[in-house]
Amino acid sequence: xxxxxxxxxxxxxxxxxxxxxxxxxxxxxxxxxxxxxxxxxxxxxxxxxxxxxxxxxxxxxxxxxxxxxxxxxxxxxxxxxxxxxxxxxxxxxxxxxxxxxxxxxxxxxxxxxxxxxxxxxxxxxxxxxxxxxxxxxxxxxxxxxxxxxxxxxxxxxxxxxxxxxxxxxxxxxxxxxxxxxxxxxxxxxxxxxxxxxxxxxxxxxxxxxxxxxxxxxxxxxxxxxxxxxxxxxxxxxxxxxxxxxxxxxxxxxxxxxxxxxxxxxxxxxxxxxxxxxxxxxxxxxxxxxxxxxxxxxxxxxxxxxx
Numbered sequence: 404x405x406x407x408x409x410x411x412x413x414x415x416x417x418x419x420x421x422x423x424x425x426x427x428x429x430x431x432x433x434x435x436x437x438x439x440x441x442x443x444x445x446x447x448x449x450x451x452x453x454x455x456x457x458x459x460x461x462x463x464x465x466x467x468x469x470x471x472x473x474x475x476x477x478x479x480x481x482x483x484x485x486x487x488x489x490x491x492x493x494x495x496x497x498x499x500x501x502x503x504x505x506x507x508x509x510x511x512x513x514x515x516x517x518x519x520x521x522x523x524x525x526x527x528x529x530x531x532x533x534x535x536x537x538x539x540x541x542x543x544x545x546x547x548x549x550x551x552x553x554x555x556x557x558x559x560x561x562x563x564x565x566x567x568x569x570x571x572x573x574x575x576x577x578x579x580x581x582x583x584x585x586x587x588x589x590x591x592x593x594x595x596x597x598x599x600x601x602x603x604x605x606x607x608x609x610x611x612x613x614x615x616x617x618x619x620x621x622x623x624x625x626x627x628x629x630x631x632x633x634x635x636x637x638x639x640x641x642x643x644x645x646x647x648x649x650x651x652x653x654x655x656x657x658x659x660x661x662x663x664x665x666x667x668x669x670x671x672x673x674x675x676x677x678x679x680x681x682x683x684x685x686x687x688x689x690x691x692x693x694x695x696x697x698x699x700x701x702x703x704x705x706x707x708x709x
Contacts, residue, residue: 422439422443427476431471431476433476445488447492455564464482464484466483467488468487468488468489469535474701497522503593517595522597524552524596527548529613550576551574626666630664630666631684646691656672666684
């Protein structure tokens with residue numbers, strides 16, 4: 404990317420909103436990743452539209468980043484523009500039994516707002532370390548709940564910068580997918596529809612789910628959450644455990660001993676460490692059980708091991 408384009412982004416958005424060669428390990432829950440050529444922190448929908456337009460006009464690749472909780476960025480980084488939709492675009496407002504939140508709002512923040520308003524139905528998402536935008540794109544779920552269960556409508560921006568409001572029934576949400584993902588839309592905000600509940604019951608369920616996460620998931624280590632999608636009829640973690648891979652390590656990347664469905668950064672892991680470990684896990688599980696594990700983690704940038 405030439406200097407003229409970089410200065411154009413600075414001029415349109417403000418120099419404080421644009422970083423160059425920003426280490427992505429600062430912005431992923433894996434704590435892994437090389438530098439982003441340009442890292443944009445939009446303050447408004449208008450900033451998002453401006454950035455998108457410049458990328459389109461100059462034929463520059465871009466990637467929408469939330470909390471970086473389901474992402475492995477190459478050690479070489481990303482040559483293009485990263486748009487971080489988080490703290491600058493993260494409002495949450497309760498109106499009756501509905502919550503309107505912008506894309507950068509953390510799921511944990513929305514869960515707290517729901518609990519304080521005695522609204523039930525969002526407890527499942529309280530411990531997912533991501534933003535609303537990413538959760539909508541991937542139809543995030545846990546403990547029997549999914550985003551498709553609570554969404555009323557989603558406001559998105561298409562690749563031409565046009566704003567669309569999509570009702571829940573047209574989101575085509577499935578296991579870790581949605582029309583938002585397939586069409587390449589950018590989530591701007593969503594309306595979540597919940598039910599009135601008993602505050603003490605909501606608190607009790609929240610505590611129960613939090614305890615289950617702490618007991619079963621390696622929260623003390625950086626990771627990207629569940630590493631592989633759930634194969635139909637199986638559990639990825641059990642297949643990996645039964646393949647004798649509990650604790651298996653490549654460099655600083657390790658199959659968690661607490662939950663084999665998680666690959667963790669056990670200490671200064673590189674993206675290639677993770678990539679090579681995942682490849683070994685997939686090959687071993689397939690050789691033993693004939694089941695192909697599909698990554699749930701998204702890869703960004705160039706990898707040698709893939």
